Amino acid sequence: MNTTVDASAPREVSRQQFAWLRAEVAEWQARGVIDATQAETITGGYTPRSGSASSVLGRIMLLLGGAFVGVGLIWLVAANLEDLSPTGRFATVVALWLAFLVGSEVLAARRTSAPLVGAIRLLAALGFGAVIMQAAQSLQVPAYEPALVGLWSLGAMLHAHLTRSVMPFLVGLGTGVQWWIWQPLWTEGTAMAAVISLGAGAAVAASLAVLCDGWVRSFAWWWRLTAAVLALAALFVAAVPGIYDGLDWSLWLLLELIAAVVLGIAAAALAVRRPDHAWIEPVGALTVLAAAVLLALWDTGTDTNDVGLDQWAHAALGVAAYVGLAVALLALDVLREHRALSWIAMAALVAFTTFQSFAVFAPIVTGALLFVVLGIVFLGTGLLVERARRRVAATLDPATGEGCDEGVQR
Structure with missing residues (x-):
């Protein structure tokens, strides 16, 4: 050829x-x-x-149509399952899934419109979830088991990597994150377990982003975004006063922590010779995991009537860690031209400083003065972040001092 x-x-x-x-x-x-x-x-x-509004709208409508048809078919089959035998139910769901799976690849081989192929692949990924749920029902497995969501994610990810398609990948990513957090909390439903699970998930996602850089860049883009969201969530939960409520290690939580450390070290070792310093990403994610765990273990109590020095120190350390993570994400945006990281970091920083301000200052000042204090916190945080962003951009691109503001349109 x-x-x-x-x-x-x-x-x-x-x-x-x-x-x-x-x-x-x-x-x-x-x-x-x-x-x-x-x-x-x-x-x-x-x-x-060509990126006209009509073409973008057409792609959005195709993807929405695929999602609605997929959910509607699953719902339709589920609503009429009682009229079929167990074998008939399973055969119907499998037939629909195979039709979408094979049909999408036939269309792809004929070089049909990429949005249409993506919509059919989305149907196939959703259909695989229906197959998993129907198989579980036939085997008398409860439908609310987190393991079923994990199997759905595994199948969608396999489909995505075989076809290098983003739509099945997003289904696998969404269900995978849900399973990753849900599975350890199924047996150990404490806030400390949630912090560890979120932090470990961030480390795994950051490591997979580095590993996918030289293979499928679109997958790496989404892994980086997932790592940022999970890291911000882990630090947010860890900084809540009095979050520590004990921890009994479960097998899944231990496996997640081991996976995060092993995969993080492996990704850093493989990327240490890369000119873009990609090894910093998994190492940074592991650092966030350690910081979140230590911050959550620091129990300062929840008495809002007597805010002591330890509570002030806990809040200050939490804010410093969160601002540091936000600045790191801004730097990563400049390095990887990943503008979504900056937007998410800024939105999370606003939510975090608002929460911390009310948690720390509300017991001391009330009414209008509270909003004055909150405004001062916002101004100070914004100035620090903007100054750090400019320094990072100037270091990476001395000619302009602003870095790669245009970015790569994806």
């Missing part, structure tokens, strides 16, 4: 990138660096990617 790439074909870039390129080329031409012919040659090698 001929795999030669047509070098004369213009390369598609986003409209923002194309506008930036034309502005730069015009400046080079004005300074005499290049002539008109060279300028035309450079800009002619690129073409703006």
Whole structure:
């Protein structure tokens, strides 16, 4: 099969990138660096990617349609299962799943519209969940077992990695995160177990993001986002005053902690020679896990009528750790051009400082003064974060001092 790439074909870039390129080329031409012919040659090698509102809306409608059809079919089958024998029920669900699974790959082989193929693959991933649930019902397994969600995630992830498709991957990621947190809490439902599970999940996700960088970049993008959300959630829960309520180790919680440490060390070792310093990500996630555990173990009590020095120190340390994590995510955004990390970090920081301000200051000041104090906390935190962001951007890109603000449109 001929795999030669047509070098004369213009390369598609986003409209923002194309506008930036034309502005730069015009400046080079004005300074005499290049002539008109060279300028035309450079800009002619690129073409703006079609991204009209109608095309975006069409993709969204296809994905929403696939999701609604998938859920509707599962619901329809579930509502009429009593009219079928156990074998008939299972056969019906499996037939629907196989139809979506095979149909999506047939459409992909015929180079059908990518959004349509993605929508059918989404149906297949949702259909696999129906197969799991129906099989469990036939085997008299309770439908609320977390292990069923874990099996659903495993099947969707296998589908995603075999086809390198984002839609099954997102189904597998969502169900996988749900299983990861739910499974240890099923037997050990304490806040401390939740902190460990969230922190360990962040370390695993960060490690998988590093490992996926050289394979499927879209998967790495989502793993990084998941790691950020779980890390922020772990520190948020750990910083709640009086969160420690004891801990009896369960097998699943211990396995999650071991998986986080082993995978984090392995990912860091494999990435230590990479020029982008990717080893810092799993190491940083493990550091967040350790910080969250230590912060949660520091029990300062919950008496709001007598706020002591230890409670102030606990709150200050929690805020410092959270601001540090937010700055680290801003730096990672600059390094990886992952703008979602900055938005999530800022939103989480606002929620965290609001919660901490009310938890620490509310017992001391009330009414309008509380909002004044809260505003001062916001201003101070915002100034620190913005200053740190500019320093990181200037270090990474001294020519502009602002880093890669444009980013890569995905």
